[in-house]
Amino acid sequence: MEGGVESSSDYFAKLQSSHHTRELVWCVLFCVASIATIAAIVYVSFFHEVSSGQGIASATSFALKSILIASAPVLFLKICLTKYNAERNLSIIYGHRNAVLSQYMSFEAAIGDDVESKNAFRLEIAKFIFSDPQTGYLNQSHDTSDINFNPIVKMVEGMGKS
Secondary structure, eight states, rough: OHHHHHHHHHHHHHHHHHHHHHHHHHHHHHHHHHHHHHHHHHIIIISSSSSSSOOOHEEEEHHHHHHHHHHHHHHHHHHHHHHHHHHHHHHHHHHHHHHHHHHHHHHHHHHOOOOOHHHHHHHHHHHHHSSSOOSSSOOOOOOOSSOOHHHHHHHHHHHHHH
């Protein structure tokens, strides 16, 4: 069992590191997209010339060109922010799971020889490992609880009650 806990902990550590690296990449891309968005807005505001014609057609053409110039970097900015939040969320979740597993053996040893207490403890550990905590980086359900229990945990709880 110790080997399984250690290998799972190492696996979660690798996943956390991988998502943290991708999180940093998306953070840099977000900064680049922010600069591009500011540059597009400055260009549209100060350097994009209004066509010489007057009337609604000229104003509409200018407005559409301005919107198209500014919308591409804004879209890229939104994609980068969404991806950053997703990678940050996964990095936190896998770090959480790694921390739980790295402390598992010492807590189980502290319980002693009480089989019922150890089984209850193992069930609680399973809840922590197979549930996704709400990190605030993704819009999850609007529950007031701190943990979003997924179907695996509910199934394990159902088996524990019967």
